[in-house]
Amino acid sequence: MPRHLYAHGLGSMLGARFLQLTHTGRRSGRHYDTVLEVVHRDPEAGEYVVVSGFGREADWYRNVHAAGPVAVTVGRRCFPAQARDLELDEAVMVIGAYERRNRLLAPVVHRVLSALVGWTYRGTPAQRWRLARELPLVGLRPR
Numbered sequence: 403m404p405r406h407l408y409a410h411g412l413g414s415m416l417g418a419r420f421l422q423l424t425h426t427g428r429r430s431g432r433h434y435d436t437v438l439e440v441v442h443r444d445p446e447a448g449e450y451v452v453v454s455g456f457g458r459e460a461d462w463y464r465n466v467h468a469a470g471p472v473a474v475t476v477g478r479r480c481f482p483a484q485a486r487d488l489e490l491d492e493a494v495m496v497i498g499a500y501e502r503r504n505r506l507l508a509p510v511v512h513r514v515l516s517a518l519v520g521w522t523y524r525g526t527p528a529q530r531w532r533l534a535r536e537l538p539l540v541g542l543r544p545r
Contacts, residue, residue: 404437414477418443421450423542425462426470436462440476441539442496449543450476451488451496455518457537466540474542483542493534494527501525 404420423436442451454463466472466485474483488496504511508525515523519536523529 416477418450418476420476421452421542422475423452423462423466424473424475425465426472427461428465428468428470434462434465438462441500444541444543447543448481449541450474451539451541454538454540463538463540472542482545484545486541486543488534488539488541490531490534493539494530496539497530497534498527 404416418440420437420439423438425434425436426432427434438452440450441453443449444451454460456463458464472483472485474481501508501511512523512525515533515537519533523533
């Protein structure tokens with residue numbers, strides 16, 4: 403659903419919960435749009451953090467790290483961005499904070515994450531570390 407809203411110019415309806423990442427194919431040179439859930443936002447730095455749900459093999463993740471141009475659209479705001487992988491300890495903190503903010507959705511979040519990683523995720527501290535190693539978190543901030 404979020405992808406269709408952005409495709410029809412209605413991404414602003416989602417607020418800052420989702421963003422659209424525009425990236426260039428590392429082989430094709432084509433521009434692609436990927437809609438991702440924002441798991442953390444740092445208003446001071448203007449940074450939005452997203453998770454690569456398919457790990458380091460996700461096309462958007464590989465494209466972003468192949469140094470192609472990146473743009474982010476959040477709501478009505480669009481800006482050229484630079485990407486960085488979060489350090490492991492920072493990623494673990496972001497995951498924990500996301501879980502606390504979404505406490506009521508924890509069963510759904512845990513089920514989705516379990517399906518993505520292929521093992522049962524229950525949100526324990528040790529599992530957060532393992533999750534952060536398997537599913538990289540990427541910070542996107544204005545260039």
